[in-house]
Amino acid sequence: MSQGANWQELVADKQRRQKASIPQDWLVAVPPAAVLDVTAFPEQCGLLSERELQITNTVDVGVLLQKLAAAEWSSVEVTTAFYKRAIVAQQLVNCLTEIFVDKALARAAELDKHLKSTGSVVGPLHGLPVSLKDQINLKGLETTMGYASWIGKYADKDAVLAEILYECGAVPFVRTNVPQTLMWPETYNLVFGRTLNPANRLLTPGGSSGGEGALIHLRGSPLGVGSDIGGSIRIPALFNGLYGLRPSYGRVPYAGSSNSMYGQDSIPSVLGPLSNSLSGIKAFMQAVIGREPWLRDPLAVRKKWDDEAYALAGHGSGQALCFAILWDDRIVIPHPPVIRALEMTRDALTAAGHKVIDWKPIKHLELNDAISAVWKAGALEDYRATTAASGEPIISSMSPTNDGIVDASVRPDVIGVSAYQLWQAQNARAHLRKEYLDHWEQTVEVTGTGRPVDAIISPGAPFAAPPHGKNGNSNYTKVLNALDYVACTFPVTKVDPTLDAKKPPHQFLNDADEVNYNLYDPVTFQNAPVGLQVVGRTLEEEAVIAMTEIVDSALKAAAGA
Amino acid sequence: MSQGANWQELVADKQRRQKASIPQDWLVAVPPAAVLDVTAFPEQCGLLSERELQITNTVDVGVLLQKLAAAEWSSVEVTTAFYKRAIVAQQLVNCLTEIFVDKALARAAELDKHLKSTGSVVGPLHGLPVSLKDQINLKGLETTMGYASWIGKYADKDAVLAEILYECGAVPFVRTNVPQTLMWPETYNLVFGRTLNPANRLLTPGGSSGGEGALIHLRGSPLGVGSDIGGSIRIPALFNGLYGLRPSYGRVPYAGSSNSMYGQDSIPSVLGPLSNSLSGIKAFMQAVIGREPWLRDPLAVRKKWDDEAYALAGHGSGQALCFAILWDDRIVIPHPPVIRALEMTRDALTAAGHKVIDWKPIKHLELNDAISAVWKAGALEDYRATTAASGEPIISSMSPTNDGIVDASVRPDVIGVSAYQLWQAQNARAHLRKEYLDHWEQTVEVTGTGRPVDAIISPGAPFAAPPHGKNGNSNYTKVLNALDYVACTFPVTKVDPTLDAKKPPHQFLNDADEVNYNLYDPVTFQNAPVGLQVVGRTLEEEAVIAMTEIVDSALKAAAGA
Known part of the structure; x- marks a missing residue:
């Protein structure tokens, strides 16, 4: 050109x-x-x-x-x-x-x-x-x-x-x-x-x-x-x-x-x-x-594929695992089809001989805030530098009504800060990671397996695929980037208006929770796939894949039963 | 109090x-x-x-x-x-x-x-x-x-x-x-x-x-x-x-x-x-x-102690290794005792049956600039925040003449920048790491072992311990923090005025090289220990320890011979 x-x-x-x-x-x-x-x-x-x-x-x-x-x-x-x-x-x-x-x-x-x-x-x-x-x-x-x-x-x-x-x-x-x-x-x-x-x-x-x-x-x-x-x-x-x-x-x-955002190497x-x-x-x-x-x-970790980890050496060889279900993150309550997927998974795992307990989330809001603070520190300048060459607008919304473009070529959610301020956000996040790790380790007291929880079963979003422009909540995934935890998604079911009727309003946790409640309507979401994620710890790729296989088999066995 | x-x-x-x-x-x-x-x-x-x-x-x-x-x-x-x-x-x-x-x-x-x-x-x-x-x-x-x-x-x-x-x-x-x-x-x-x-x-x-x-x-x-x-x-x-x-x-x-500098998590x-x-x-x-x-x-790498790596599985089981000597970093030529230590190590390794070639340094100046840019991005604000509580001055020099305190409570070498500018420095450094890794891998063509260079033998400083206030060059160590390479020091000799006479001036590479040349005087440095470092790649702790053992044994054998 x-x-x-x-x-x-x-x-x-x-x-x-x-x-x-x-x-x-x-x-x-x-x-x-x-x-x-x-x-x-x-x-x-x-x-x-x-x-x-x-x-x-x-x-x-x-x-x-x-x-x-x-x-x-x-x-x-x-x-x-x-x-x-x-x-x-x-x-x-x-x-x-x-x-x-x-x-x-x-x-x-x-x-x-x-x-x-x-x-x-x-x-x-x-x-x-x-x-x-x-x-x-x-x-x-x-x-x-x-x-x-x-x-x-x-x-x-x-x-x-x-x-x-x-x-x-x-x-x-x-x-x-x-x-x-x-x-x-x-x-x-x-x-x-x-x-x-x-x-x-x-x-x-x-x-x-x-x-x-x-x-x-x-x-x-x-x-x-x-x-x-x-x-x-x-x-x-x-x-x-x-x-x-x-x-x-x-x-x-x-x-x-x-x-x-080249050079943003904290998250x-x-x-x-x-x-x-x-x-x-x-x-x-x-x-x-x-x-x-x-x-x-140079940023790739020197760590071979570990067959022992895949055989769940650190997780009782995959026998009688203890999974913990995150029913909600205390920020936003998932929609009915997601709750149903969690229940299906809990029942399938229990039927397969595994233990399933509840996961107590801590500081998900703080973790999500920390990760956002890191990204926002220099995001706008990055977007501006990249788009300047052609003069294209910076897209400020995914909504199809205005095709995502607003007049101001600014994403209002990103305001730059100093390097020192960025370090403070990064430090806050480091402390949260430590707190979460300690929290996970402490579950050894309640699993009955002699090990901490083997994996968390968590929503990946509080909803199935929403209408264009309406995916306004990534907290259920983002929190794991903040923690650098390995997560693998698996499909469970589809939104079914009969099974997934809208529930009466609950006591809303906050405005975001209310917005999310109002977003649901079984017909709008009809036919959308519903999945969840298996969550393990940092660098546990092998074990997370193996545990997702266990969850997947349990669900397939339950569906066939 | x-x-x-x-x-x-x-x-x-x-x-x-x-x-x-x-x-x-x-x-x-x-x-x-x-x-x-x-x-x-x-x-x-x-x-x-x-x-x-x-x-x-x-x-x-x-x-x-x-x-x-x-x-x-x-x-x-x-x-x-x-x-x-x-x-x-x-x-x-x-x-x-x-x-x-x-x-x-x-x-x-x-x-x-x-x-x-x-x-x-x-x-x-x-x-x-x-x-x-x-x-x-x-x-x-x-x-x-x-x-x-x-x-x-x-x-x-x-x-x-x-x-x-x-x-x-x-x-x-x-x-x-x-x-x-x-x-x-x-x-x-x-x-x-x-x-x-x-x-x-x-x-x-x-x-x-x-x-x-x-x-x-x-x-x-x-x-x-x-x-x-x-x-x-x-x-x-x-x-x-x-x-x-x-x-x-x-x-x-x-x-x-x-x-x-809590939260500075790039280097x-x-x-x-x-x-x-x-x-x-x-x-x-x-x-x-x-x-x-x-x-x-949460920041500790999930990686067990690797006995195979310690047995130098990736390095010909420790037989007939190929070491490369970094004689100088093309910024500052080391003082005579350091050069003598490199020569002693080269001779000892050769006598022990290993191959020794020259290491060609690339972009050490750029790597050192990159790492400094990252630290400086928020350092001054960090120092000020920490010292503010007691009103203590920020030390601006290690020189004993003024006990290190100057009037202005500012270290003139640290000027804060925006998070976005920090990202640019971090990005520049990421590219340099890639370039250095590729450079190392390419040595497979010259080692004759079928492997790239097993380890670099490098000065850790261009001098033995200098007088108080005179340690003005950390490039030989800092470059490895920029690269995240594993390095282990080992002692070689001591400064000996007879063996380590001052040499006539060489063609100086730059002002820093001239300053460093002028710093040397065999009597001032007399009796100071002289060591070097064995340098391996990221997460090669086991292999670097094993190769330092090899170098150390070779030097001891040579000294006893």
Whole structure:
């Protein structure tokens, strides 16, 4: 683009180029906007063959990897199948940013050739298409991250994570949509527009990894990579009925990926996987850590994948665990479907022979305030510096009524402070982390297992996917970023107006609680997926995955019973 | 103290109380100030019995621990012996802050009783007296950290590290001197005054853990704990001929210890051991990590002591390693004795069958600038906030001519910036870390071992212990805090006017290099210990200790040859 182009021209050009990157014969006649639930459409649209549907409906990534390794399915056909479904998803819910079919299929063909000629796989993710949030640089592609100002910003090399995924045999095949600044729990920006929830297009898919959430929801990708600074992996995972892991700081390499608020390293964003299967979550983590990311990313923790931890060595080998349920965070009472999901999980775990007690939350409000104070310290200057290049407005709301733009190019929630003031916020947060850790350790007195609580079962939001512009509470996820706890989401149920009737008003804890109560209406939320999160301690990725498997199996057993 | 007391009154009272805490019969007739080398005095002063000298001259902590565990020496007699020697050291070089003989001996007696009645040790450090830098809170004692404003600040609980040391069977027995703010590489404050170097009292023992350095130098403690944010463990270790380990962020728990610049968590200070023996360094690390500090300190890394890493699994099992020598950092050329130490180490390693190549430093200036920019961002406001309570001046120089106080209570080197500007400095530093890591990895092409360089042998300072007020260059240590690399110091030699003659001027790299050249004079530095550091990567504590053992053995073999 010419230097003098304004942001609208940059966007118009980028949108033209994005459209042109879609193979014309993959365009379909999409249902009208009035059709809210579009989850069945990919199977009905006729674009995918029976075999392609079989492939894309194989939600278990472990099975996909087996079939790829056995050359039962080639990488080219698996990649083609998911690509077609991803393009259908794009037409339904607007979830993609970069589309690069030739590059991906060339890579898949290489992998097929390698397997055929050597008889062995390139790595543990051989042939698997993987979608990437629009932060993870791929050499030669633009990383716009929802900024008009970054249109034309071509990466000169792969992010460390992309390098590692290639070495593991994966096939990065699409990049996915985000909100401008990445600091919203919904997905809307001025370049690519808004991503919708496939279960109900009037609802948000969440954010900031909302493109991933919506895409995987529609089975347009078997495994995706998002990032999470306050819930940005988990919120879309929950709102789309997925598994999504928020690892600890530095367990997955971030170096070479784009981001907002560079240099804010006190409460950093982390990369992590989203998938329709827990086997996808595990395969990703094991593969990435197996490549020793600390040799390429100085912030990656030198810590191997720990099979003993995965076997729950520190948690009674997974027998008779003690889970604790966080019914509410004492800030906002979750909506009825979330409470029902907690009850279902409690009952399933109890039936599976585990103990379930109540989790007593402490200082969630203070932790949420601390994390916000850290981000706000320099956020506005960051947003201004980034958007200045094109003159694009800073989006100040995710509401669709004004398309998120207000006149003042200021987000009123962010006011800069001095470095010294930032340190005070960071110090307050350090003390809260210590207090929370001590609190957790003290549960050894009430579990009866001789151990503190093994994991917390917590809402990831006080609601299922809300209408666009209404996702105003990220406290249930954000508190865990403040604590740097590992959390993995799992799907439980869907909003059902019969089972999830609105309750009479309770004694409201505060204004936010009242606002949240008023937001609920069973019909509005109808069909929205409902999930929860399993919460473990810092650097307990292996154990949290294993415990989520236990919870997931218990729920499936209970559903089958 | 009364609320209205001024800082001089507070200090006078604290000094009176400190003097009173010394058993009167442990006071000795000290040599006059003109006697510079006082290292032999503890053995000559007559206070310690033959047996007490035998105990305190046992520099190998492994041997001390064996004798304690075998009840060959009781903890009471070992603690008494070191305590007496520490009090002699205090009279010679002013290295102590808190003195608490009764508390320590009561603890030692408890341990003796336990061993006698149960036949087993309390933990891996059973009975061992351990000195602590004046940051590590002990319940019931004041932590002043060199601030008049903190006189009367009694800790209501032990720091996490102190808790763990107690559980390991250690006997915390003295606390040691620091500079005001902790942010100087020398040791002087308005409460306790200046600590001197026992090898030559006109020289600094370094800082900020200078009290530890001087105390252990005189064998007044077998094992001490310091902290290192820019070299504060390693500088005193080097200037006093000791082993001193700078662990990675979070490998040793910091929670519950006092500090300056609370909340500055980008380049945090770390706690680590100093000792006359490497067995002391290893015993400390293994014992502390063995207590799973991450269950009590949320910032402690969940990473067990790794015996495979200690066996150098990632480094050819310690056979035919490739070391790289950093001859200079391209900022300041080290003085002749430091160059001689590098040559001695190179020759010893070569003779021991290891390969030694040259290390090419990159961006040391930029890394040092980055780390300084982070600290300076809010340092002055921190110092002002802390000193305001008593009205004490902020020390602006370590020079003894004006006792370090200038009229303006401002350190001119620290100017606050906004949080956003701090983020920019932090971001610049993150990029430099990535660049350095890639640079290290690329050495795989030149080592001939199939691995990148196993460890760097680096100066820890461009000089041996300089005269008070002259330690103006911490770049050789600070750069490793910026990189979060593990570094362990080891002693090599002493400044010898015959061997270390001043060289003719070289082509100066810059003004700092010229200043440093002019500082050297073999007679001024006479007798000062000269050490170096073994440098490994982040979270490689086990391997760095093992490689320092290799270097140390090679030097001892060469000296014996």
